[in-house]
Each structure stands twice: as structure tokens, then as C-alpha cells.
Amino acid sequence: MNKLIDNTVAFVKEKLEGAEAGHDWFHIERVWKLSEKIAETEICNREVVALAALLHDIADPKFHNGDETIALKISGAFLESQNVPEEVIGQVLFIIKNISFKNRGEVPQNLPVELKIVQDADRIDAIGAIGVARTFNFGGFKNNLMYHPDIEPKLNMSKEEYKKSDGTTINHFYEKLLLLKDLMNTEKGKEIAQERHDFMLKFLDQFYKEWNVD
Numbered sequence: 001m002n003k004l005i006d007n008t009v010a011f012v013k014e015k016l017e018g019a020e021a022g023h024d025w026f027h028i029e030r031v032w033k034l035s036e037k038i039a040e041t042e043i044c045n046r047e048v049v050a051l052a053a054l055l056h057d058i059a060d061p062k063f064h065n066g067d068e069t070i071a072l073k074i075s076g077a078f079l080e081s082q083n084v085p086e087e088v089i090g091q092v093l094f095i096i097k098n099i100s101f102k103n104r105g106e107v108p109q110n111l112p113v114e115l116k117i118v119q120d121a122d123r124i125d126a127i128g129a130i131g132v133a134r135t136f137n138f139g140g141f142k143n144n145l146m147y148h149p150d151i152e153p154k155l156n157m158s159k160e161e162y163k164k165s166d167g168t169t170i171n172h173f174y175e176k177l178l179l180l181k182d183l184m185n186t187e188k189g190k191e192i193a194q195e196r197h198d199f200m201l202k203f204l205d206q207f208y209k210e211w212n213v214d
Helices: 003-015 025-039 046-055 070-081 086-098 113-124 128-141 159-164 169-175 177-183 187-211
Strands: none
Touching (some): 003 025, 003 046, 003 070, 025 113, 046 070, 046 113, 070 086, 086 113, 113 177, 113 187, 128 169, 169 177, 169 187, 177 187
16 A cells, blocks of 8 residues: 555544444445455556545535535645645545535536446445445434335435435435445446345345334
């Protein structure tokens, strides 16, 4: 590992100390590892991928009153302090700005492969067994209901509706998690996502059986 990556890891660990468990250093580490795995199958700038994966959730807007500029300011200032070339900083900040599920309607066309890789990695960490655990952790963090048979999922929400949504944790599967498999950009991402998607379907089947005391 080079010194820049070492320094970035140390910076992120410090900034995210005490973060909500679904968006903490371990989430970042998993996304970083998944990004590396996907990057092996693509022609890309591996340093940009690593930096973007490490910095992508340095200030998640969910925990900063929806402010999407804080992460860009923190990441940009850190990269400048490390004397990273301006072009690389621009690429990393572009990924951080456009990675989010809620921003998918605003993203430009012809995305760089580095963004596709980190976005796939971040979305993969939102599904499967880890995704189930993270979703219930965040639902508990917000004190949302786990499930309510009379509350329907809200599909096709606008960005603002999605940001304000406080529906049930189970509904979040239908509003986001089960959609992610078909939003993968890379072949490797699609392959990993399929297995995790199938696990979530089995989990939901079991959840409803137990809820209904079948």
C-alpha cells in the first residue's frame, strides 16, 4: 500500500470514529475491498478507485441534515493536504458527488469506469446478509417500525421524498435494496449482486412466515 492510501485510511478511521454502525469504518473497508475486487476485472485508475472508495462516506448527508457539500469539502481539503494532483482530486470528488442511489436521476451520461466500480461496490454492501444487518441497524437508529402490514412501500419516490422517508425497514427492501441488482454497472458487480439479491428474497420469505406465525 502506498503512503497516500495509508494516510487516507488513517484519516477516514479517525473521522468516522463513533459513526452509526452501518456507515462506519468497517463499511468503508468492505466497499474498498469490493472496489479492488471489481477493479481487477476492469481497465481503470486503481488509485482513483481506492481514494473514492475510502472517502465516499466521509460525511454521509443522512447524518448532516441532508447537506451533500460537506463530504466534498472534507475530501477535497484532505486530498489537497496530501498534494494529490488536481485532476485526480476532481475525479474523486466527481465519484463522491454522483455515487448515491438517491441522486441517480441527476447523474450525467457516460460515467467514468472508476465511478461505476465504486458505485457497484457501495451498492453491493447495501444488499445480502450485510445489507439486511445494516438496514435493520439504521432502522433501529431512526426508531422506525420493522414492519407494518398496512403500510405499503412507496415506489418511484422523488429525491426529496426519499430523503424524508421514514417508512418501515421491510419497506426499504422494496424501495431500494431489491432494485440495486439491476442497477449494477460492471459484470463482476452483477455477479456478486445476484447471489446477495437471492439471499434477501429468502430472508423476506422467512420474515413473513415468522411474522404471520405460519
